[in-house]
Structures are given as structure tokens and as C-alpha cells.
Amino acid sequence: EVQLVESGGGLVKPGRSLRLSCTASGFTFGDYAMSWFRQAPGKGLEWVGFIRSKAYGGTTEYAASVKGRFTISRDDSKSIAYLQMNSLKTEDTAVYYCTRDPWEDGYMDYWGQGTLVTVSS
Amino acid sequence: DIQMTQSPSTLSASVGDRVTITCRASQSISSWLAWYQQKPGKAPKLLIYKASSLESGVPSRFSGSGSGTEFTLTISSLQPDDFATYYCQQYNSYSGLTFGGGTKVEIK
Numbered sequence: 011e012v013q014l015v016e017s018g019g020g021l022v023k024p025g026r027s028l029r030l031s032c033t034a035s036g037f038t039f040g041d042y043a044m045s046w047f048r049q050a051p052g053k054g055l056e057w058v059g060f061i062r063s064k065a066y067g068g069t070t071e072y073a074a075s076v077k078g079r080f081t082i083s084r085d086d087s088k089s090i091a092y093l094q095m096n097s098l099k100t101e102d103t104a105v106y107y108c109t110r111d112p113w114e115d116g117y118m119d120y121w122g123q124g125t126l127v128t129v130s131s
Numbered sequence: 132d133i134q135m136t137q138s139p140s141t142l143s144a145s146v147g148d149r150v151t152i153t154c155r156a157s158q159s160i161s162s163w164l165a166w167y168q169q170k171p172g173k174a175p176k177l178l179i180y181k182a183s184s185l186e187s188g189v190p191s192r193f194s195g196s197g198s199g200t201e202f203t204l205t206i207s208s209l210q211p212d213d214f215a216t217y218y219c220q221q222y223n224s225y226s227g228l229t230f231g232g233g234t235k236v237e238i239k
């Protein structure tokens with residue numbers, strides 16, 4: 011059974027950093043692109059960024075709203091994807107979801123349960 | 132980025148009704164469109180990909196159609212488990228994935 015479990019969320023002050031982890035199981039993690047999405051309280055879904063599999067170069071892409079502040083990485087030996095968030099702003103407050111992209115083309119077949127990040131002083 | 136516009140934003144319907152949700156793209160996205168269902172406090176669930184392909188395990192009462200800039204999600208006979216919020220998402224360009232604003236399907 012495919013499972014994605016996010017961790018690392020919590021309360022953080024503006025300007026600080028936080029790293030989220032996504033631990034995967036039930037599939038060969040290294041074969042898949044992984045993405046992060048977020049959803050502010052009561053709002054819609056927003057794509058944050060993704061990392062391709064090593065077979066596709068392991069490159070990353072980011073939404074304009076987080077580019078230069080957020081970094082996605084992966085450790086295929088541990089089946090974990092990371093979202094490093096720096097210079098956090100209050101508008102980054104959201105539930106963050108880790109997802110699997112089955113064909114590296116942009117739709118997501120599995121989502122984690124999400125982890126809440128609250129940026130507040 | 133490509134803008135996605137969903138309508139209606141809220142829909143009131145009864146069990147057994149046929150329900151249609153529309154999603155329009157600001158430019159052609161061919162068939163690179165997915166539909167997701169989200170229930171309160173839960174993660175989204177994939178229903179449809181490539182505009183009309185039904186994800187494995189999803190009931191056949193869900194169907195998708197369209198190409199270019201106009202797409203629809205149809206629920207042929209609404210069931211109690213279907214009351215949720217539905218989102219369309221375009222993946223024409225991976226450097227800018229975008230969603231529609233969502234359609235909340237409520238009990239009439």
C-alpha cells in the first residue's frame with residue numbers, strides 16, 4: 011500500500027526556517043517525481059514545487075511565490091522527500107501536502123495526510 | 132501561469148441528481164487536466180486524469196470530458212459519499228501547475 015507521511019510542521023516565527031519531511035512507503039520511491047502542495051486555511055490548493063526522479067535528472071521547479079526561499083530535495087536511500095522553507099512569511103501558513111507523480115507529467119495519484127505550518131509572531 | 136476558472140463555486144443537489152462542474156483554462160492545455168475530490172480535513176483524492184481517464188478504484192459514476200480550454204466533471208447519480216469539494220488542475224506546464232478555485236457540492 012502506498013503511503014506518504016509528512017512531518018515537521020508546527021508554529022514558527024516570521025523570518026525563521028522549517029524543514030518538512032515526507033516519508034514514503036509501498037513503492038520504489040526513487041522511480042517517481044515528488045511534489046509539494048499547500049492549502050491555506052479555508053482556501054484552495056496551491057502547487058509549491060517538485061523534484062524529478064534521478065532518471066529524469068533530479069531537477070526541481072518551484073512556484074513563483076516560494077522560489078528562492080524554498081528548496082526541495084530527496085534521499086532515495088531513505089525514501090524521504092524534504093521541503094526546506096526559509097524566510098517564512100505569515101502568508102506561508104497552510105497545510106502542506108506531499109504527493110507522488112506517477113508519470114512525471116504533473117498530476118498526483120497519492121497524497122499524504124498533510125502537516126500544518128503556522129507562521130506567526 | 133495558466134488560470135483555471137471553475138463554476139459554479141457552490142452547487143446544491145440531491146442524492147440521485149446528475150451533477151456537472153465546469154473548468155475553463157485561460158489558454159489551451161490540450162487534455163492535461165485532472166480532477167480531485169476533497170473532503171473536510173482530508174487530502175485531495177485523484178478522480179480523473181488526462182481529462183477523461185478514470186483513476187483506478189474510482190466509481191464509474193464519475194466521468195470527465197473536454198479538451199483545449201473547456202472541461203467538465205460529471206457525476207451521473209450523486210451519492211451521499213460524493214458531497215465534497217472538487218478541484219480541477221492543469222498540468223500543461225510543470226513549471227506552473229494551477230488549480231481551479233473549487234466547487235463545493237452541498238446537500239440540497
